[in-house]
Amino acid sequence: MLNAGIIYAACVAGAVGVLLMLPRRGSQLALLGGLIGAASLGAALLAVLNVTQGADPPVGERPGVFFIVLAFVAAAGAARMITHPRPVYAALYFILVILASAGLLVLLAAEFMAFALVIVYAGAILVTYLFVIMFAQQAAEEGQEANESAPYDLSAREPVAAVAAGFIMLAALLGLMYRGTGQLDSSSVMNAQAAARMVESDPAFALLVQKAERALADQGTLEPGETVAWIESNDREAWLTREDSASAESGAGRLVTLPGDFQIDNVERLGLSLMSEFPASLEVAGVILLMAMLGAVVLSRKIQPLMTPAGGTDTGSA
Amino acid sequence: MLLALLLIPLVTAIAVAAAPEKQARALALCGTLVGLLLSIVIAVQFNYQDAGLMQMPMSIAWYDTFGLNLSLGIDSISLVLILLTTFLLPLTILGSFTAVTQRAKEFFAWLCILEAAMLGVFAARDLIVFYVCFEFTLIPMYFLIAVYGSANRAKASIWFFLYTFTGSIITLAGLVYVAWAYQMSPEGTGNWTFDIATLTAFCSEHMTAAQQGWVLLALCCGFAVKVPLFPVHTWLPLAHTEAPTAGSVVLAAVLLKLGTYGLFRFAVPMCPLAITTYAPLLAVLCIIGILYGALICWVQTDVKKLIAYSSVSHLGFCVLGLIALTSIGISGSVAYMINHGLSTGALFLCIGMIYERYHTRAMDDYSGLAKVMPVWATFTVFFILSSVGLPGLNGFIGEFLCLVGTFISGDGANPGTLGPMYAAIAGFGMILAAIYLLYLAGRVLFGPLKLPDTHHHGHDDKGDDHAAPTLPQDLTGREVLVLVPIAVACIVLGVKPGVLLAPIAAPIEQMVSAVSEAHTRHAALLIDGAPPGLPPAEDDEAALASAEPMSRDIDTTDNRPSELGRKEGLGQ
């Protein structure tokens, strides 16, 4: 099973690494810190990945090399983001992290969300961040040359305590999580459960059925009067039953394999679920966004005249 | 009938609050007079043959599941105290007609509410009603001091409130413990009740000496603060000097009696075993209070503070008489409550009268007032003599009986544990009382005439004093009308104490016999219950600390016979 020792050691190493990377007045050991951090992350990943499943046979594949690369990019980006003295670079590193995690999402077959993430997050939110950072950097602080970063960015606040707190939490979190996931059923069991759930009330099932009927009709294997009863979990085969004979006894009917390219892709399922299960929350989400816009407008109203040196026009709201 | 007695002052209070400013005084006076009338009717209907019984019971279910019901009832002790309250209130209101000019309506409304609360305490037969009213007296008194007081009234009112409040919280804890113990015990069979009679019976029969010790400690905390016993008395002088005349009269005459009445009604009957073991300790506190208070009186420069400390000293006698556990001592203590109420109340009224005229309480501001105000001087000397305890006046009866009661307290014929030495030392209090009260008379009444300077150029320049109507030098008709009834009461109680002592004799006799019965039962139990050859250990602090768990039935395992128990047992 997962031997915890390595994880915790990795956490400690990571902590030290991050500590070194944090901006401080004294000597800059950022590079060394980065190396240590990366090493620790690698060790942690190794510990997690090549774990033997214990008694029952090793089930399911391990995440591939893409996952490892993306993981490292994300972690490095995040680390660099919080340790970089200049805010603009921090924002840019954050965009890097967003892209890496979008990649991860794609690995998890949630491609719509990956794109959404990139568009909404990287595109909209972080652009605003960059804008505000630029806006704030304009008025150079009094005691400081043009490109030198503001004093408050140069040194971290109570780094040791913060890092300690963060990594202890991390260690405890990991300890608890792995203990938790250890008790989860293996993927095969999950598979059957998912399939069973698919059969009953899952709205995606109704969509699946319609789509299957349309695909079979195009393929010509569907006789008139037959309907699709249910679909195998791996939605390769489908079970057709005649309308008229369904009532005689169950099980009359025939198993048909679905066409090769038949499947429900992520966006469809997502859209279906949104529309059928969460219509209300969709509305609420809309309202939240409206509120946010109103709030932003109100907040940035001119509270008192800005004393611009040249008496120029007001630099306008955000 | 009793509920009506309680409701009248409340109704008056509301009426006064609503009435226009001019009629407020008159309305308050009539309301309290009606109260007095009703209490006299009650007194007449009260049958004195079996004065010990709780008469005129009435009870309205208030909250059944928890056994709370508003139940009232009086025995002769409560009757006497009710009469004292209803007798004094109209006089106080009459006395403070001219004293209060600003916000007079509220002043009289608060006084009426205070009266209702006090009557509630005396007529309560249910623990919670008693406690609610006991606490409720704080609020009007707080406002009376805080709004109508003199210079640093804020501190005084806060001290008064918090001091008494913390004390009575502990008492509440004790009372609830008793109710809880009852409910847990086989007698209580699970249902809560707060009826005083049942709880007292339960306590005296089924509680072990140690538990009773704890209950007594809790009760004493609250009531000791109210009766200012020695260590916890410092709120009284503060409250008195700052309270307006009516406030300090009611405070001295009746509010202090709540404490002694509480001790009488709860401490002694509920913890007969504990009271005998701790009576000497309490007695020492009382005696210190007597001598300590008296000596402080002697060095006071503020008239009201002097009389306040004299109350501390006098009430030491009252409690001493109570814990002597002899029928003479306790009747002396009850007599003392009434007499102290009358004489000290009257003294405060007199002081209030000169305060209204000269607006200063410092004794060296004026002297030789007898020459200028002969009538006032006669009344003041009369009341000073009554509180000094001159035989033929009411003070003597209380003081003498208390001392005699303490003197014969331990001689075997009664459950008391005090002795002649206590009475002898307390006796010095009588001398000190003479010293400081005559010191007051000598400084204020006699000697060469000297009036405070403020008097000469009128009242208006006094800071917090608005244009009070300047009163003629000597007493007006109204003021004499206030003092005469009290003087008559003093003489009647002095010459014919039977009027007071006869009715209260029966309940006191019952209580003393109940206490000695508890002891014989306890002692008898020890003799047969306890394993033979047990060393009779002194019942000391350690025993108190190891409060054994509440026993189901009579606790036979209590192998430490209380000191008296042993003597009692051997005595037979």
Added chain:
Amino acid sequence: MQPISIISLNAYLLVSAVLFALGLIGFLTRRNLIIMFLCTELMFQAAAIAMIAFGAYHMDIQGQVFLIFVLTVAAAEAALALALVVALYRRRNSLDAEVWSEMSG
């Protein structure tokens, strides 16, 4: 559609935990208001990965649906936060968090 294996689930959780921890540390150490908010966004991001990982493991689309709503909230929060930061900046001409400490005890 195959759910991901536990091992990969653990891996994804590890990544999200690391990101979350880094975000927290960032929030605590950086004194620049904007960066602090950026770190909170990072923590949002970490949570998103964990949600999707569990969604994939349980073959349940709701993980992603929930992420959509998380995103809307994050967006709203970011907008308001930045408006606030601008207002604060305009007041004191500095982004330092420690400038605002009148609320001391």
Added chain:
Amino acid sequence: MTLESMQPMLSELSVLLVPATAHGGGAASHGAAAVSEAIAAGPWFAMFIPLFPLLAAVVCGLFAFTRRYDPKRSKIPGWCCVLGLLLSFVTSVAVISRIGHDTLQVTIFEWIASGSLQADFAFYLDPLTSIMLLVVTGISTLVALYASEYMSGDRGYARFFAFIGMFVFAMTCLILADNLVLLYLGWEGVGLCSYLLIGFYYEKPSAVAAAKKAFIVNRIGDLGFALGIMLTYMEFGTVEFAPLFQALSGHSPESVSGSVQIIPFLLMLGAFGKSAQLPLYVWLPDAMEGPTPVSALIHAATMVTAGVYMIARLAPLFVLSPYALPTVAWIGGLTALFAATIGMAQYDMKRIFAYSTVSQLGYMFMGIGVLSATGAVFHLFTHAFFKALLFLGSGAVMHGFAGQLDIRRISGLRKVKGWGVVTWTMLVGCLALAGFPFLSGFFSKDTILAQAFVTPGYGFTILGFMGLFTALLTAYYTFRLFFRVFLGPQRYEPGDEHHADDDGGHGHEAEHFHPHAPGWAINLVLTILALGAAFSGYVGVFGGEEHGWFGGMMHASTGNAVTESLAASHGADGHAAGEAAGFWADPHKWMMAVSAVIGLVGILIAWYFHLLNRQAADRLKERVRPIAVLLENKWYVDEGYDILIRKPLRMAGYVFYLIGDTIIINGLVALGGAIPRLIGSTIKPMQRGILHGYGLGMAAGLCAVLAIMWWLIQVGVT
């Protein structure tokens, strides 16, 4: 309206006074009376003896209240008070005739009844009471008559007579009391009236201080008395005389328990307080601040003798403890000597008589101490007359000379016109006091001194000689005063006091100041008292009994328990032997001669020093300078008391108040208040307002929780 017809009506009144409400007590009081049935029911009208003075007091009080009454002109209160006292005197004579030689008891109404303590307003009448009644009511009527003229024109005229009325009421209650509590009522009542009367001129701070001192010192004595009462109640279960004496009759000094023996000592303390004996005598000389009639009535004749009366009344109790009466004797003797020495060196007339009163009281206590109650009460009886006379005489002088009392500033009063009566009456008084043969003082003092030599025990003979020496001193200082003031060259200066602001045109230059001769009332009273002083002695000589009529009366009273124990203590022979051995063996016989001689010697010494050549007195005074100064300052007793008792107590008061209350107790309470504030301030720094601080706090909290959860899981608790 004869007495008989009034009888039925009045008897209902007395029944009414025993109200029905006190049903519990009522039965008991009759029961108590029933128990002591041995004592016959006395005359019901005895209740008027105290009632008339009380009535007079109330009437005078009303006069004092009414505005319209003008003290200058009308003397109504004076007259009604004299009338009241006269009626009381007449009633007491009637009661005395009814008493004769036996003891009676009258219950008026039930006063205190609580538990087994039963104290009624009842009278115990026996020959001792009748003697005291005669003294009290008689002297008070005479003094009231005297005062009606003496106090005329004083602003507080009505108030004065109200207090006198109250005083006589209290004194009669004291004498007639049937139980110790009523005796205590009289006791304190008398103390109160002496307070009010001494402080009559309340504008004089010295008078107020003297009044306060008197009341407090009395109160100290009263405390002892009260504790004595309680102890008797504890021991015998009753406070009434009849059952008490019945219970005592069975006992003898051996058979009685220890605590009973303490009772006499406690009661003695009360007696010494009231009768100004050694430890507690300091208040009497200062009591002279009051008006002279007060000094005469209260501080010479009646109140101060209450102590002697009490011991005589409770003699059966005193006899029980072997050491009680000797202590009384010794303290009496010492006080006599001590006061006489101080009396010699004083210059104020009233102060001299005050110290002489203390000294004579010492004699009375010595009398009782040496087991001669008859001698003591006899001396009390005669002393009342001549001491009242002396005081009233000096009062007349003071009244006439505008408050002048200093014997150095008045002399040769005999020659002044209109003062003849005063001089002669004062001469008789001084002779009686000095123990001049065949006058009253001579007889009564002899009985005491003789008895001192007769009774065996504890150095009584030394006491006897001390008594003789004191008699010498008494004779000396009495006549020192008489020769100084009344004889010698005629010169006088008026006093400073514009006495009783009488509106006479008294110019204060010495030459044309002419003294204001006393009026008829004063002269009448002085002559009556002079007759009393001269012939009251013979009451103890004629009348058949061993000490005359007086001895007979005392023999029948409770006092004779003392004489019985005398007979018991040294067997019947002691006394009889005296007779047989002829003149020199029986002290009573030779004492007559010896004391006469001593009296004369004293007078001669005084005559030589204070009449023949006064310079010799001054020279002698120079030679014994330190002693003279010591005596003049009254052995510094007052200052001693002040330093030993008053100052420490007052200091304790300050300490208790300033440190005890304000610092310790209030401090503790304030501390109680400060603790919450203290705790609050320790937590305050946590809130510094910086965002990171809070963030870090939250993070730390979170990681702590997780760590604990993780640890718990490790431990396997879940």
